[in-house]
Amino acid sequence: MPRPAEYDALLKIGSFKPAASSPASIAQFMRTAQDMLTATAAPMPDSARFLLAYEGMFNVVMAVLEFHEVRPGDAGGHRATAIQRVAADLQLTAAQQSVLARLHDMRNRVTYRAPLPPIGKADADAMQAVLQALLPAAQALVTSP
Amino acid sequence: MQPLDVLMSPAEQRLAGAVLLDPNREFGTVELLDRMGNSRSAGSALLQRWVDGGLLRERRVGNQRRLSANPEFLLFPELRRMALKTVGLAQPLARALAPLATRIQQAFVVGSVAQGTDTSSSDVDLVLVGDLNLFDVSPALDAAQLELGRPIHVNLYAPLEWASDTDPVIGALREGPRLDLMEALHAEAR
Numbered sequence: 001m002p003r004p005a006e007y008d009a010l011l012k013i014g015s016f017k018p019a020a021s022s023p024a025s026i027a028q029f030m031r032t033a034q035d036m037l038t039a040t041a042a043p044m045p046d047s048a049r050f051l052l053a054y055e056g057m058f059n060v061v062m063a064v065l066e067f068h069e070v071r072p073g074d075a076g077g078h079r080a081t082a083i084q085r086v087a088a089d090l091q092l093t094a095a096q097q098s099v100l101a102r103l104h105d106m107r108n109r110v111t112y113r114a115p116l117p118p119i120g121k122a123d124a125d126a127m128q129a130v131l132q133a134l135l136p137a138a139q140a141l142v143t144s145p
Numbered sequence: 146m147q148p149l150d151v152l153m154s155p156a157e158q159r160l161a162g163a164v165l166l167d168p169n170r171e172f173g174t175v176e177l178l179d180r181m182g183n184s185r186s187a188g189s190a191l192l193q194r195w196v197d198g199g200l201l202r203e204r205r206v207g208n209q210r211r212l213s214a215n216p217e218f219l220l221f222p223e224l225r226r227m228a229l230k231t232v233g234l235a236q237p238l239a240r241a242l243a244p245l246a247t248r249i250q251q252a253f254v255v256g257s258v259a260q261g262t263d264t265s266s267s268d269v270d271l272v273l274v275g276d277l278n279l280f281d282v283s284p285a286l287d288a289a290q291l292e293l294g295r296p297i298h299v300n301l302y303a304p305l306e307w308a309s310d311t312d313p314v315i316g317a318l319r320e321g322p323r324l325d326l327m328e329a330l331h332a333e334a335r
Binding site for chain 2: 094095096098099102103105106109116117118120121122123125126129
């Protein structure tokens with residue numbers, strides 16, 4: 001399946017780099033994402049549930065990128081670009097894409113800048129819901145011929 | 146009627162909202178006239194009055210006039226606070242949140258903006274209490290973020306969470322300085 005033109009445009013400007021694609025590696029990214037989603041059902045603090053769902057989301061993003069034979073570039077900001085690109089390609093709704101961008105920023109803020117105010121239940125619920133929406137869409141893509 | 150209506154004309158309010166929040170930002174005359182939405186002559190007269198009175202600083206670059214708020218003006222801190230509570234911040238946020246007003250019990254800004262220590266690049270830290278989820282709130286705030294030109298971080302709490310006596314962060318948010326948005330929100334939702 002040819003990759004969307006946007007990926008080539010992002011390769012040209014250095015947001016993405018070329019990467020080898022391996023079905024086993026893509027399947028492992030997807031398995032890890034599913035494992036993380038399953039794990040979020042267990043009782044745990046909201047911050048832990050958020051971070052699990054966030055990492056699950058990023059495994060989905062990596063699976064899709066590898067399927068298209070690219071990976072995020074090394075400079076700052078390319079992770080956000082990758083997340084936005086994949087969210088759009090997997091046809092998340094506008095509200096889901098808005099929430100995902102906000103939650104990615106929140107993850108960076110609490111990780112690198114300021115832990116207060118901390119991640120709350122609404123953030124964890126939303127991150128979990130986004131991962132739930134991404135997984136089947138990504139699965140359909142990466143198993144397509 | 147909005148609170149600033151008793152003190153300022155609509156054009157003055159729009160000018161205050163544009164210039165007072167960030168005294169480091171310079172504006173061209175045309176940009177400010179466009180924002181005021183007045184007739185050119187009335188707008189120019191208003192700008193000149195604020196320059197003559199010392200609330201606006203003027204700098205010439207070639208034949209262009211660059212205008213910015215003057216933080217040395219005697220009433221600048223009070224006027225900036227008034228603009229924040231109304232046209233500069235509270236009203237854009239309230240406008241964005243108005244469709245969700247019936248589900249919001251409390252809405253306020255905390256952090257550096259509420260403390261009065263923010264800069265032009267400071268984030269806006271918003272707290273909402275109510276029956277809300279991020280899928281409704283986030284797209285609404287994206288528009289306000291564009292309008293304000295500052296990132297908006299939002300923390301949502303359900304009423305029960307907010308009532309918790311055991312969470313120290315919620316306690317600190319409850320007790321700390323805040324810029325309340327409920328009056329502006331009710332006005333926008335009417």
